[in-house]
Amino acid sequence: ETGVTQTPRHLVMGMTNKKSLKCEQHLGHNAMYWYKQSAKKPLELMFVYNFKEQTENNSVPSRFSPECPNSSHLFLHLHTLQPEDSALYLCASSQETGTGTEAFFGQGTRLTVV
Amino acid sequence: GQNIDQPTEMTATEGAIVQINCTYQTSGFNGLFWYQQHAGEAPTFLSYNVLDGLEEKGRFSSFLSRSKGYSYLLLKELQMKDSASYLCAVSQDASGGSYIPTFGRGTSLIVHP
Numbered sequence: 001e002t003g004v005t006q007t008p009r010h011l012v013m014g015m016t017n018k019k020s021l022k023c024e025q026h027l028g029h030n031a032m033y034w035y036k037q038s039a040k041k042p043l044e045l046m047f048v049y050n051f052k053e054q055t056e057n058n059s060v061p062s063r064f065s066p067e068c069p070n071s072s073h074l075f076l077h078l079h080t081l082q083p084e085d086s087a088l089y090l091c092a093s094s095q096e097t098g099t100g101t102e103a104f105f106g107q108g109t110r111l112t113v114v
Numbered sequence: 115g116q117n118i119d120q121p122t123e124m125t126a127t128e129g130a131i132v133q134i135n136c137t138y139q140t141s142g143f144n145g146l147f148w149y150q151q152h153a154g155e156a157p158t159f160l161s162y163n164v165l166d167g168l169e170e171k172g173r174f175s176s177f178l179s180r181s182k183g184y185s186y187l188l189l190k191e192l193q194m195k196d197s198a199s200y201l202c203a204v205s206q207d208a209s210g211g212s213y214i215p216t217f218g219r220g221t222s223l224i225v226h227p
Binding site for chain 1: 118123144145147155158159162164175201203205212213214215216217218219220
């Protein structure tokens with residue numbers, strides 16, 4: 001248990017569905033991240049929030065929409081996804097987006113788009 | 115941008131020593147992380163190097179040479195539970211004074227009896 005909780009752990013959705021991934025951290029951190037992990041590929045940074053403000057959007061398609069209502073919660077809203085979006089989506093948090101601050105990861109949501 | 119390279123897969127014997135290398139090319143370097151990820155689990159932090167040299171932490175050590183763009187993770191007295199993916203991540207200067215870790219593909223280590 002890393003202190004970062006993601007729900008659901010597994011999700012199967014059709015291409016026309018709308019769903020949301022949730023991430024919650026109880027570590028008192030100020031920065032939260034979404035990463036995508038596909039087979040045989042590096043972890044890809046998607047979004048970064050620091051003190052509830054989005055600081056990075058790594059050229060992510062608009063069918064992925066993040067939301068950070070407070071420093072403890074992060075959502076990823078999904079709509080009209082494609083089969084190639086199937087992957088493990090990892091949430092992480094760190095004290096801040098500063099040098100040397102290690103990231104704590106959640107268990108991830110295994111997403112399958114059918 | 116940056117380029118992070120590490121071997122895809124390595125095998126080693128229980129009780130042995132293994133060294134996992136990572137090379138990188140980046141601008142605005144601000145440290146290098148190693149993470150361990152067991153199958154189906156979250157990555158967990160192992161080490162952070164920002165200055166040249168060796169950092170030792172129990173059975174695991176991490177080395178950094180900034181001038182060479184090179185790091186390695188050294189695992190001693192290997193145990194079966196060390197079978198996992200080892201991720202090298204470089205922290206680089208992003209925007210607005212923030213530093214974001216960017217990950218390599220990971221090295222899958224298989225430890226056999």
